[in-house]
Amino acid sequence: MFYPFKKIEKKWQKIWQKNNYSIWHSKYLLGKKIYILDMFPYPSGEGLHVGHVENFVASDILARYYRMKGFNILHPMGWDAFGLPAENYAIKKNKNPKDFVPQNIERYKKQIESLGLSYDWQREINTTEPYYYYWTQWMFLKMFERGLVYEKEAPINFCPSCKTGLANEEVVEGKCERCGNYTEIKFLKQWHIKITAYAERLLEDLNNLDWPENIKEMQRNWIGKSEGYEIDFKIKNSDQSIKVFTTRLETIFGITFIALSPLHPLILKIAKGDYYLNVEEYINHYIKKLSKHQFEIDFNGIFTGAYASHPITGESIPIWISDYVLSDYATGAIMGVPAHNKFDYKFAKKFMIKIIQVITPQKNKIIEKLPYEGDGFLINSFDYDDLKTEVAKEKIFQYLESKNLIKKAVYYRLKDWVFSRQRYWGEPIPLIRCQKCGVVPVPEKDLPVTLPNVKNYKPTLTGESPLKNINWWVKVKCPKCSDWAERETQTMPQWAGSCWYYLAYILKTFSKQKNKIYPKIIWDKNKLNYWLPVDIYIGGAEHAVLHLLYARFWHKFLFDLNLVSIPEPFKKLVNQGIILGTDGEKMSKSRGNVINPDDLINKYGADSLRIYEMFMGPLIETKKWDSSAIMGPFRFLNKIWLYSKKNKKNKKLKDSIEVLKSFNKLIKKVSQDIENLKFNTAISSMMEFVNFLSDKSISKKNWLNFIKLLYPFAPHLAQEIWQSFGKKSLLEKEIWPDYDNRYIDEDNIILIIQVNGKKRDELVIKKNLNFEDVKKMILAREKVKKFIKDKKIKKFIFIQDKLINIVI
């Protein structure tokens, strides 16, 4: 028979619900803290999946382990509930997200409860509730105050057939996800946040974080710092000049053309005579293509008819326009050096522009295959010939600087954050547009600007927010002049609420009004100082750049306001690996390979599911699901249950040395493995221990100590066994067992005997024997003699207490 997991799990989940972890915190407030954070889920209609389970169980093991180790643990959960899926679902079902988001949350909570996770529900937060987004809006206004918010035209995706604005997620390969037509780009005035002002700090502070190297690298690439030079090129027969950005100043004598982005503001001013009309046509064509989402860079371009003069030689350089030059990076203009840049090369070949090689990898060696993008020595560069690229760069810089034609410049790939969405289900942007006063922030006393209830959430025909149609909400008195004005109707992006939720958990409290209790967030720097930083943050790698970069930026802004005391929020980051379906493909509805955790809990119990997911492999690795493999953990727990029954009759008080040795080693191993997040090997060593015990007996005391080790992994079963031995306490409040080194240091060791590096024999010997004694012992052995026979022994390799190798 199976152990009655259903009964046991229900029973303890009920009891744990009453566990108040907030009281727990205050009791220990002087002790050492650990803040264990999960990336909070988006409560979609689909419920938890096995990936969530992996994430949450891992952090739950840590939380339970460290609580037993005496740490004060903050381990909260909440809901990132604004955003597109809820809204799309609402549109489909004609239901208000305000109604069904709470339903989804209830469902998630039930599932989380059924897994036996030890969250502190007093600290639960929900980004869509006014007490929460009060602060999201407040922080936005602080940014506004500090000049970090500005309005600028920016593109949105628009489907001309559905006549609606689309989020990036809804555009798949340039086509509308719903109707399959090509989407267009529409330009709308949108709010931006100057995250670029923090680029250098975001880059610099990565170095001090205990994060996976690949995630840090992704952020570095995303920020994309590039140090180089801005050079002025005078345009011939004109008083204009073009600024060009380059990181390869030493190739300056290889310039054979200059290329501008089709959106460069100077183009129409410099285009000459007959060329003018062609240029104009080219630009119009480009813009059209751009707006149709169909652009692919094909290195087309057109000559403007104008020439620039080379800043050193004064030679004439033709000025071109090309689609491969980006308008929104650096100066929007490049110096074309086809011999040493693959894109310039491609362009020059296409339009038969001259190619001059000016760098050679070794002196006197001409490369046949251009472009050559490496370093080396200069050629064809007049006074600078034969100089190393590094040296030439500096000399050329000094020369041009003396002529005032150059300056050092740094550019980042990072773009400012487009912060407005033309959508209903988000935090309203707390700004008011007044005819007289312009854009006026909503006064702090009027926060939060609550999201109104509306019947129609559909995106509008114009690409504007659906809130625009709600007259009573839009019309508002200007806080400055008291004339009628209008609210900003765009809402914040999904990322906004998740930028500071880890602070909200710390700050959440309750207030009482008319005998009712309301959640509230009160800024308390002492609390923040105590709990920050997040010590370990676990979640999926899909948030490597966006969420994790936005949140870091947001935190740094709060740091600048002196609202938090440390510059980085997340000390250690761990990405759990993706769990693939049994077919080795990513789990998805359309593939039909999704595994539902509820079914498994029903069949095998939450404890088995917990252990199985942790036992599958290392937390961070991608793993394939194997439904039959859950039987292993299930059998393991059944064995423990049966062994416990048997053990209750055991009257033994003292354990054999053999058992003590084995058990003390286990304590050490499980503790270390948990701390290193190696849950799979912690579990396998517990399995080994239970197998080892099967024909032995162990004292009740140490069996219960073993149950403590099991507790973080299988809390329900462990707690039930604990109680069945007459213990009344919650294991949560028990102390993690310590190991005794006396039982870990062995007197005897197994010596490996190798012949020519191959294991041929082994021998149990006392520790610390010297080489001569060991040599005698092993040479006397039959097996060893057999392998040596009459061959001559060249030498011995002896490693104390480990191995001896006979070289023959």
Add this chain to the structure above:
RNA sequence: GGGCAGGUGGCGGAAUUGGUAGACGCGCUGGGUUUAGAACCCAGUGCUGACAAGGCGUGAGGGUUCGAAUCCCUCCCUGCCCACCA
């Protein structure tokens, strides 16, 4: 094209200051138990020999070493991320 991670039995995976390769689990094979099945228990299970002794084995090839899954070189493959960034 660039960056990062990785490649170990039929499968998931263990083992790294270079020192017993394949722990633990799944699956499979044989046996027990059972009316039968499920569940459970016992034995076996990298490949190749014959049940032995032995030989071969960590993507491929080479190197360093008494000794390499682990270090170095060349190559192949897989996954993830980025990709006109001047």
